[in-house]
Amino acid sequence: MTDQLWLWLTLGILVLAGGGAALLAPLRRRRGAPPVDETGDRSAGGTTTDERPGGTAVLEPEAPSPAEAAAPPAVERPAPAAGRLVRLRDRLARSGSPLGARLLTVLSRDHLTEDDWDEIEETLLLADIGAGPAGELLEALRTRVRVQGARDGASVRALLREELIKVVDPSLDRSVATSRPVSDDGTPVPAVVLVVGVNGTGKTTTVGKLARVLVAEGRTVVLGAADTFRAAAADQLQTWGSRVGVETVRADRDGADPASVAFDAVRKGTADGADVVLVDTAGRLQNKADLMDELGKITRVITREAPLSEVLLVLDATTGQNGLNQARVFGEVAGVTGIVLTKLDGTAKGGIVVAVQRELGVPVKLVGLGEGPDDLAPFDPEEFVDGILG
Numbered sequence: 414m415t416d417q418l419w420l421w422l423t424l425g426i427l428v429l430a431g432g433g434a435a436l437l438a439p440l441r442r443r444r445g446a447p448p449v450d451e452t453g454d455r456s457a458g459g460t461t462t463d464e465r466p467g468g469t470a471v472l473e474p475e476a477p478s479p480a481e482a483a484a485p486p487a488v489e490r491p492a493p494a495a496g497r498l499v500r501l502r503d504r505l506a507r508s509g510s511p512l513g514a515r516l517l518t519v520l521s522r523d524h525l526t527e528d529d530w531d532e533i534e535e536t537l538l539l540a541d542i543g544a545g546p547a548g549e550l551l552e553a554l555r556t557r558v559r560v561q562g563a564r565d566g567a568s569v570r571a572l573l574r575e576e577l578i579k580v581v582d583p584s585l586d587r588s589v590a591t592s593r594p595v596s597d598d599g600t601p602v603p604a605v606v607l608v609v610g611v612n613g614t615g616k617t618t619t620v621g622k623l624a625r626v627l628v629a630e631g632r633t634v635v636l637g638a639a640d641t642f643r644a645a646a647a648d649q650l651q652t653w654g655s656r657v658g659v660e661t662v663r664a665d666r667d668g669a670d671p672a673s674v675a676f677d678a679v680r681k682g683t684a685d686g687a688d689v690v691l692v693d694t695a696g697r698l699q700n701k702a703d704l705m706d707e708l709g710k711i712t713r714v715i716t717r718e719a720p721l722s723e724v725l726l727v728l729d730a731t732t733g734q735n736g737l738n739q740a741r742v743f744g745e746v747a748g749v750t751g752i753v754l755t756k757l758d759g760t761a762k763g764g765i766v767v768a769v770q771r772e773l774g775v776p777v778k779l780v781g782l783g784e785g786p787d788d789l790a791p792f793d794p795e796e797f798v799d800g801i802l803g
């Protein structure tokens with residue numbers, strides 16, 4: 414064989430081998446292998462390929478390095494809470510015809526008859542606003558409509574907006590007290606916020622969401638899992654806390670004394686120089702005397718270490734009048750200073766805001782607008798009324 418023939422044969426083999434590799438490459442990728450880069454390395458895909466005899470490719474997850482395995486989960490940076498109430502409009506639009514829209518429909522009629530005014534009153538009562546505030550609002554609207562005469566859509570909306578804001582009461586202080594107070598002996602202590610309410614209203618979720626709001630404001634927080642009754646509550650709270658780098662003080666066994674957990678949480682908050690300690694409690698029915706006594710004990714024990722800055726009563730907005738009965742009893746036992754109205758996204762009855770404030774003489778300070786981690790909004794009467802007017 415001549416040299417030239419050998420050269421041609423060698424070249425042919427090389428071309429065939431290269432072409433085969435080129436043909437195999439997409440096939441390998443289809444089996445899941447990350448593409449090979451120009452340097453010959455696998456791109457970071459978290460998997461390695463084990464090419465078995467017989468052509469099967471088995472994908473195995475790359476074992477994490479010891480450093481990766483030990484790394485704590487990334488701490489989230491929650492969004493600031495200001496302006497969140499604007500979401501109410503969207504949420505209400507999904508939950509049926511909101512109170513404001515129904516009122517606007519009737520008020521926009523040309524000549525309002527007694528039947529129309531009855532319909533307005535009925536709408537207000539059905540929205541759980543309460544008889545007293547409904548009567549006041551009706552009177553104010555009748556007077557203004559009479560004085561104003563002809564009304565176009567925009568002016569009807571404007572007058573309803575003004576009167577609704579008045580009845581929600583913009584003069585109330587709705588800030589949550591979270592500035593560090595000073596104890597009797599002059600040492601600064603954390604602001605302690607106790608969260609109470611009946612079962613399933615959203616206490617633990619609210620504590621978790623509130624911790625996020627405070628972290629977003631740059632405050633340091635300790636959580637106290639004094640719901641020792643529901644086994645999963647402490648885990649639930651700890652998960653909320655760990656997502657934003659906040660520690661949770663919890664009992665080492667189910668059914669432990671909740672007052673002692675609350676006390677330990679406040680102690681830890683003081684020792685750590687934390688700004689705020691948020692204490693979650695077990696749900697209890699307002700007519701269960703022993704559980705209500707237990708709540709009294711929790712408040713007494715906490716105040717041995719630091720004054721209570723806030724006692725927030727969590728009410729489910731969808732429970733209507735029943736929520737008012739709860740509010741009354743909790744107000745007497747635990748000295749409620751603010752209301753958190755949860756699940757406002759799930760009801761067209763926004764009137765409960767007005768009723769509960771009147772009943773208790775305590776402002777709604779926060780509202781729950783959904784199950785998402787940042788679905789807790791500071792309550793603002795104007796934004797609220799804009800939300801229900803749609």
Ligand SMILES: Nc1nc2c(ncn2[C@@H]2O[C@H](COP(=O)(O)OP(=O)(O)OP(=O)(O)O)[C@@H](O)[C@H]2O)c(=O)[nH]1
Pocket residue numbers: 610611612613614615616617618619640643646694695696697755756757758759780781782783784788
């Ligand atoms: N749609 C909606 N769901 C909410 C809201 N707040 C809480 N929830 C849901 O309500 C349910 C009960 O919430 P939890 O926080 O466990 O209630 P809890 O009061 O701590 O319950 P107990 O410890 O049993 O008394 C959960 O499914 C929450 O996701 C809200 O604002 N909107």
